[in-house]
Amino acid sequence: MAVAERTPVIVVEDLTARFGDYTVFEHVSFEVYAGEILVILGGSGCGKSTLMKHMIGLYKPYRGRVLVHGVDVNTRNEAELRRLRQAIGVAFQGGALFGSLTVAENIALPLREFTDLSQEDIDLMVKMKLGLVNLAGFENFLPEELSGGMIKRVGLARALALEPTVVFFDEPSAGLDPITAAELDQLILDINAGMGTTMVVVTHELQSILTIAHRVIMLDKSARGIIAVGDPRELKEHAADPRVLAFFRRQPLSRLTKDA
Amino acid sequence: MSSQSAARSRTDSSGGFSVQATGEPGQAVTFAVSGHIALATLPPLKSRLTSLLNHYQPAALTVDLAGVTYLDSAGALLLVELEEEARARGITFTLAHASEEVQKILGIIDRQALTAPPLKVEEKAGVVEKVGAATLKFVDDLVEVTVFVGDLCLALMYSVLHPRQVRWGEVGFYMRRAGVGALPILGLLSFLLGMVMAFMSSLQLEQFGATLYVSSLVGIAMVQELGPLLTAILVAGRSGSAFAAEIGTMMVNEEVDAITVMGFDPIKFLAVPKVLASMLVVPLLAVYATFFGILGGLLIGVSLLDITMYSYILETRKAIALFDIISSLVKSAVFAVIIAGLGCQRGFRVRGGAEAVGAQTTAAVVAGIFLIIVVDSLFAVALHYIR
Secondary structure, three states: OOOHHHHHHHHEEEEEEEOOOOOEEEEEEEEOOOOEEEEEOOOOOHHHHHHHHHOOOOOOOOOOEEEEEEOOOOOOHHHHHHHHHHHHEOOOOOOOOOOOHHHOOOOOOOOHHOOOOOHHHHHHHHHHHHHHHOOOOOOOOOOOOOEEEEEHHHHHHHHHHOOOOOEEEOOOOOOOOOOOHHHHHHHHHHHHHHHOOEEEEEEOOHHHHHHHOOOOEEEEEEOOOEEEOOHHHHHHHOOOOOHHHHHHOOOOOOHHHOOO | OOOHHHHHHOOOOOOOOEEEEEEEEOOOEEEEEEEEEOOHHHHHHHHHHHHHHHHHOOEEEEEEEEEEEEOOOHHHHHHHHHHHHHHHOOOOOEEEEOOOOHHHHHOOHHHHHHHOOOOOOOOOOHHHHHHHHHHHHHHHHHHHHHHHHHHHHHHHHHHHHHHHHHHHHHHHHHHHHHHHHHHHHHHHHHHHHHHHHHHHHHHHHHEEEEEEEHHHHHHHHHHHHHHHHOOOOOOOOHHHHHHHHHHHHHHHOHHHHHHHOOOOOHHHHHHHHHHHHHHHHHHHHHHHHHHHHHHHHHHHHHHHHHOHHHHHHHHHHHHOOEEEEEEEEHHHHHHHHHHHHHHHHHHHHOOOHHHHHHHHHHHHHHHHHHHHHHHHHHHHHHHHHHO
């Protein structure tokens, strides 16, 4: 990626998340650039998912703001908000498919609600999206008839239904076997390369991070914020912070600090 | 990275498109498509291309994409569709000046997927098949209910024989939830019911100068019928539904599986405390409701009908026999078993997800109220002969 041409798609400004008296993170600022795959990583409880929920507008920030395409995700302008929501796709951890609808109906739902496409065109779009996630032919299955990996892929197809420019992934490879997880990683890479979709991925699966991330930001619970930004392969070798090294080398923090 | 991908990432989907056709009808024709080709512009662009295609009927079609500033996968799908359409009509089709970005998007569209037949075809059942399926389901349902009733009876009997093995803490918890929680609403409802009954009946009895009998009318009605019935219906709505939803959600979350695997019997573990709690608390609630109903009648009698409090209470006491009170307690306990048992049974039947929890919760309340009224009528007949 040429640095000179980076266009920020998402801007997080001085974001502070607080539940009651508990501050999850504070003064977090960073940008996500067009076409990149940014991975938000960190240990359990560091606020990765909280950060993502702020970025998609599910949580209101205690302080600071998040702009997607220059629009505040907590805007009160209905028209802006609607456009924003259609520019964002979210692939939830457990798929979040509607259990009473078939795969095709799940994917068609946003198309039916937000576009003027005819039923015929919607059917074709659904087939196209299913092809995109390698699930051609699964239209009439109910979510309960699918495996975990398939559910995640249908969730991704639904997230892509309205041709979003940004897609968020919450733990895409969590709970999947290595082969299925690798397939999902490849899918993320293919879609990013093919459609130039900007992607924000929350995960702590080391293998996935090294495979898919163009850039990572690492959160830390004790620091209550970002402790590292950069290329994961570089961080793995040259990070100065022992917490970052411990994460990438998959070692207990105590051992690393003792060695140092 | 070219400027195109930057443009593609823009959220602005209002950008327009244009199509310029050059060439002679029936010959080689070029459609120069330019602008923003995206999901939002799909329907107008599609109809424009189709009408151009019909108008020119070309022998060879070239689609020039030099002017395309934005293309998403929906737009790419349209180009693929156009190509398929052209091919079907025997037109030679070529894409010209497709940028690298455009080619990439076209590349990710899996053409075989577009025509792949569904792996599972929904079969439309005929009337006979539907009736048959419904009958079989009803029989299954009946078998399941019977099995559950048997299991529950065995579990209850076991609990009576081994009272130490009952989870009394849970029983207390559900007694509070189903009993204490229902006190305010039940008290208010039965008080108002007593008042209304006294007032309405006094209008009729006044014509015969028999307003004193309002007290025995309200008393008998509340003790024999309305107290237990109102209580049962209220508990079915408040607690029967809660039991079904609670166990149903546990089914969905595999908690019931965990209970089974740990070596507990789900019926003893989950259903028995709820049923026992209801059996203990619903008769008490019925007494409470009856008391408040009579109190409501008393208020009307004393304030509007010139009956003294002493004579109202005396008349009420004369009208109510001990037999009535005991039979109403027994009846309430039976209602309690129906409400709690049905709630639990419906909960255990939940398969799938959120929708099934809702459906079974509804079923628990509806079937519960239905059965309460059926059993109440049976009691009315039976008690008449026993008396």
